[in-house]
Amino acid sequence: MSVTKKRKLNGESSISPLSTKDASPATESTPQNGxxxxxxxxxxxxxCEACxxxxxxxxxxxxxxxxPVALEGRDLIGVAETGSGKTAAFALPILQALLNHKGNLAFFALVxxxxxxxxxxxxxxxxxxxSLISVKCAVLVGGIEMMPQSVALGKKPHIVVATPGRLMDHLEKTKGFSLRNLQYLVMDEAxxxxxxxxxxxxxxxFKILPREHRHTYLFSATMSSKVExxxxxxxxNPAKVSISSNEHQTVKTLxxxxxxxxxxxxxxxxxHMLTDLTGHSTIVFTRTVxxxxxxxxxxxxxxxxxIPLHGQLSQSARLGALSKFRTKGRDVLVATDVAARGLDIPSVDAVINYDLPPDSKxxxxxxxxxxRAGKSGKxxxxxxxxxxEVWLRIENALGKKLSEEPDMKEEAMMLKERVDEAQRVAMRELRSMQEGKGRKGGGLRQRHGGKRARDEMDREEG
Structure with a gap:
């Protein structure tokens, strides 16, 4: 494929029309595999080149x-199982529309x-x-100061990605920030x-956003009455695209x-299980922080x-934990359900439900x-x-009985003495952290009692 000349989008004004080659869809043939x-x-x-x-x-x-439906200009409802590539499904049509738009490009889309x-x-x-067209994004989320986000909004980004609460804070308090020219609205994981x-x-x-000339995409793993x-x-008049008709469906490669x-x-x-999985990326899910x-x-x-991941960590610690796990700096991510939805960690080899989830969804x-993405997993x-009782409800929702792992009691119990001692050490460390919370309050970074625990956690989560 030929190298495409890099263009820079101007957030303040329109861009010049693209050449015929760039403005029209690419015309490569369908691959031989069909x-x-x-x-x-x-x-x-x-x-296409970016893809x-x-x-x-x-x-x-x-x-x-x-x-194709989005490129026709239709509003869209997309229903698909988790890990199916929903983000690119709405990002590519928005980026293509951004390239073809002749008006103001600032605050073009909100996700x-x-x-x-x-x-x-x-x-x-x-x-x-x-990347080839220098798209600018701003992220508006809670847990961090508003001022840097206000500065980012002052640079007139093309795309704003936000959690609803922090977005409303900026619409009410940040001078000069308005979405009156918004062209695209996306609600992901609706x-x-x-x-x-x-x-x-x-x-x-919805009372603030412009209704006319706005395209809206709603993406969700399930379609509840609330989502409807x-x-x-x-x-x-949206078009509905549904890839998974069963909200309890799991992929065949799992x-x-x-x-x-x-x-x-x-x-x-x-x-015992994690020892056998050494070198493989594994997420362990728990019920509580x-x-x-x-x-x-x-x-x-x-x-x-x-490394832990949960909602009581600071935002920088949460992002740091994800980064270490994604880059294989840590094999095991121990997480609450904050990690259960939406996150794209491409190479997770196994998931262990230490605590069963509250429901089948x-x-x-x-x-x-x-x-994910056609790969196998366990x-x-x-x-x-x-x-x-909870497990039987999950199996019933899945519509099948799952297999039981071969008996591993004898091998596992050989580790009992070491695990018992490690439990005592972990509980001492945990009590120190909780005492730190009582004295100082705030995030987990302020909860570490002993110097060894504090130094280790700062290194791991930073």
């Missing part, structure tokens, strides 16, 4: 269905996301796909936006199983490379962190004598 290419969908040369540079060889099913991590991830993907009670902020936002009400309030064990031996079994922190300390005490999103759930 799969469509991005060019076949109507994506222009420069964006190729990022390793996107062929569109995923949601991309193949959604992109709403339910979590801070997902907002940063969406922004990074927009910038990567739009079901999660509503689960997190962002409904009131969304209602206020949101659709009626914000979209006009191997799922469970271990039935006594509650008192969960730590021993977990350590305290348990995530305790298990991370336990695993570190035993020499396993683990959360189970699907947790195990969807592995076996998900194992630890089921104690107190979890049987």
């Amino acid at each position: 799969q469509k290419s991005f060019a076949d969908l109507g994506v222009m040369d420069s964006l 190729e540079s990022l390793g996107y060889k062929n569109p995923t099913p949601i991309q193949a269905e959604a992109i 709403l996301a339910p979590t801070r991590e997902l907002a940063y991830q969406i922004s990074q993907q927009f910038e990567a796909l739009g 079901d999660r936006l509503l689960d997190l009670d962002f409904g009131p902020q969304l209602d206020k936002l 009400n949101l659709q009626r309030a914000s979209l006009r 191997l799922q199983s469970y271990i039935f064990l006594p509650l008192k031996h969960k730590d021993v079994y977990l350590v 305290v348990e995530a922190q305790r298990i991370a300390l336990l695993l570190r005490t035993l020499g396993l490379s683990a 959360t189970y699907v999103h947790r195990v969807g962190r592995t076996a 998900a194992v759930s630890l089921v104690s004598q107190y979890d049987v």
Whole structure:
């Protein structure tokens, strides 16, 4: 493919019309394997080139269905399983429209996301796909100071990615920030936006945003009655693209199983499994923040490379933990359900449900962190004598019985003495952190009691 000349988008004024070659869709032939290419969908040369540079060889099913509809100018509802490539499905049409637009390019598109991590991830993907045209993005999320975000808005970015609460803060308080010229609105993970009670902020936002000439995309893993009400309030005659008709569907390349064990031996079994998985990236899901922190300390005490991720960490610590796990600086991410939705961590080999999730929908999103984009993966759930009813409900929702792991009690219990000692060390460290919280308050960075714990956690999470 020929090298495309890099163009810079001007946030203050319109850009000159593209040449005929750049403005028209690329015209590469369909690959011999029968799969469509991005060019076949109507994506222009420069964006096809960006896809190729990022390793996107062929569109995923949601991309193949959604992109042509979006390029026609229709409002769009996209329903697809987690890890299906939804971000590029809305980012590419918006970037193509940005290139072809002849008016003001500042605040061209707004993307709403339910979590801070997902907002940063969406922004990074927009910038990567739009690298050849110098796309500028601003991220507006809570947990950090508003002033740097206000400065970023003052530079008139093309794309704003935000959580609803912080977006409303800026619309009410940041001088000169307005979305009256907005051309595109995207609500990503819409079901999660509503689960997190962002409904009131969304209602206020719809009263402010321009209705005319606005294209709206709603993407969700499931279609609940709340999402349908949101659709009626914000979209006009939308086209619906659904890749997964079953909200409890998991991908075929995912191997799922469970271990039935006594509650008192969960730590021993977990350590045995993670020892066998040494060198493989694994996410361990827990129900609570305290348990995530305790298990991370336990695993570190035993020499396993683990790092925690939960909602009580500072934003910089959360991003730092994700970065270390993505770059394989740490093998094990011990997380609450803050990591269950939306995050794109390309190479997760296994997911372990240390604590079972509260419902089947959360189970699907947790195990969807592995076996992404056609790759294989493994998900194992630890089921104690107190979890049987919850596990049976999950299996019923999945529509199948999952296989039980071979008996590993004998091998696992050989580790019991070491794990018992590590549990005592982890609990001492955890109590020190909690005492620090009582004295100082604030984020986990302020909770570390002893100097050794404080120094280690600062290194790991920074």
